[in-house]
Amino acid sequence: xxxxxxxxxxxxxxxxxxxxxxSLPSGSSAGSGSNYWSSDTVYRPTGNPxxxxxxxxxxxxxxxxxxxxxxxxxxxxxxxxxxxxxxNSNVAVSPTTCIAG
Numbered sequence: 001x002x003x004x005x006x007x008x009x010x011x012x013x014x015x016x017x018x019x020x021x022x023s024l025p026s027g028s029s030a031g032s033g034s035n036y037w038s039s040d041t042v043y044r045p046t047g048n049p050x051x052x053x054x055x056x057x058x059x060x061x062x063x064x065x066x067x068x069x070x071x072x073x074x075x076x077x078x079x080x081x082x083x084x085x086x087x088n089s090n091v092a093v094s095p096t097t098c099i100a101g
Contacts, residue, residue, distance in 0.1 A: 016101045020085065023094035029086040031055075032100040039101040040083035041073040049088040056081035 020030035024044075032040075040052045046067070052074045053063040061081070065088065066072040083100035087093050 018097060018099050019083065020096065020098040022096065023092045024085075024087040024096040025092045026087060026090050029084055030096075030098050032083040032098075034080055034082050035100070036077070036080055037083045037100045038077050039073060039075045039099075040085065041071050041099045041101070042085045043071045043097040043099075044087075044093050044095065046070045048091075048093045050093075051084075051086045051088055053084050054078050054081045055084060 016035075019032035024030060037054060040054060042050050042052060044050060046069075049065060049067040050072060051063060051065040052072065054061045054076060056079055058078070061078045062074045062076045064074050083098070085096070085098035087096065
């Protein structure tokens with residue numbers, strides 16, 4: 001956001017959106033490009049454990065796992081970072097959709 005005089009302009013990220021869609025193999029992770037993300041969401045069949053987190057040069061942040069929520073989402077702000085989703089189940093999970101925003 002920029003303040004121009006008394007005008008406040010919100011500029012959405014050009015990179016927000018889906019960073020993985022398909023079948024995510026067991027134990028595999030998918031990551032977004034770097035940006036100022038504030039949310040990370042995964043849609044997948046329930047009963048499959050997934051972990052979401054943000055990472056940047058300072059390390060991993062908001063590392064959270066869930067098996068039954070769909071969608072499963074984390075929120076936060078740690079500066080310029082990547083959003084990640086990881087399939088922790090013992091099978092490939094399809095469909096999986098990971099979204100950074």
